[in-house]
Amino acid sequence: MQDKITKLFKAIADPTRRDIFHALVIATSALSITQISNQFEISRQGVTKHIKTLQEAGLVVIDAQGRERFCNANTKPLQEINKWLQFYSQFWDNSLQNLGNYLNSKT
Amino acid sequence: MQDKITKLFKAIADPTRRDIFHALVIATSALSITQISNQFEISRQGVTKHIKTLQEAGLVVIDAQGRERFCNANTKPLQEINKWLQFYSQFWDNSLQNLGNYLNSKT
DNA sequence: TAAATACGCAACTTTTTGGTTGCTTAACTA
DNA sequence: TAGTTAAGCAACCAAAAAGTTGCGTATTTA
Numbered sequence A, B: 001m002q003d004k005i006t007k008l009f010k011a012i013a014d015p016t017r018r019d020i021f022h023a024l025v026i027a028t029s030a031l032s033i034t035q036i037s038n039q040f041e042i043s044r045q046g047v048t049k050h051i052k053t054l055q056e057a058g059l060v061v062i063d064a065q066g067r068e069r070f071c072n073a074n075t076k077p078l079q080e081i082n083k084w085l086q087f088y089s090q091f092w093d094n095s096l097q098n099l100g101n102y103l104n105s106k107t
Numbered sequence C: 001t002a003a004a005t006a007c008g009c010a011a012c013t014t015t016t017t018g019g020t021t022g023c024t025t026a027a028c029t030a
Numbered sequence D: 001t002a003g004t005t006a007a008g009c010a011a012c013c014a015a016a017a018a019g020t021t022g023c024g025t026a027t028t029t030a
Helices: A004-013 A015-026 A033-038 A044-056 A078-092 A096-105 B004-013 B015-026 B033-038 B044-056 B078-092 B096-105
Strands: A060-065 A068-073 B060-065 B068-073
Touching: A004 A015, A004 A044, A004 A078, A004 B004, A015 A033, A015 A044, A015 A068, A033 A044, A033 A068, A044 A060, A078 B078, B004 B015, B004 B044, B004 B078, B015 B033, B015 B044, B015 B068, B033 B044, B033 B068, B044 B060
Parallel strands: none
Antiparallel strands: A060 A068, B060 B068
């Protein structure tokens, strides 16, 4: 397909995918494909496709158990976006914000 | 089209568009459509379309002068992405990074 | 004023994307 | 073991996106 950062940006560019990702982040336990699709209007196959896209972006990790596939959110790849933003953040102002960005860049 | 944040994410999800935006950010002066298209493989019309998308996301501001349309980058909308990331950043670790994020959230 | 330049608009093509349905297979459960 | 449940795969469809070409129109410049 395309490079990592593009996969990542495309994964979160779709509102439904952002919603699914968010649901997984705030879920107290991993959710199966069926459990996810119960929460959304679209079909189970539609969810499967979105999960695949999220998985390829590294934002979802799957834990297969028997016939079920439990999906976990992984927020770490979002750090790449944070890094991407860092460069541009120097242009939007130079107050405390930049201290925050500076600290981020050092961790 | 769609909501603001989706427009923004979609605008930067395309690699060509990210490149155009980057070129405008680092440019020492505003660039006309033709000047931009000279730097890229795609046609002038292709550039015009990308600029329109960036403009609708607020990432480009146009200053028309005579027959030319000078494009300026505007990084401010990217703060919205930063804000979006903030919520998820609490999950990826809790060291200095969070101090940075915390400071960002207060400005 | 004639030629050249900068650009918009519209139509069109191709590819990608978001979504569907139908069918199969594997794994539980009664 | 028979029925049900979870999900993958493949084919398909419609709409959106990325890009093109052709043409018209304003604005410069020679």
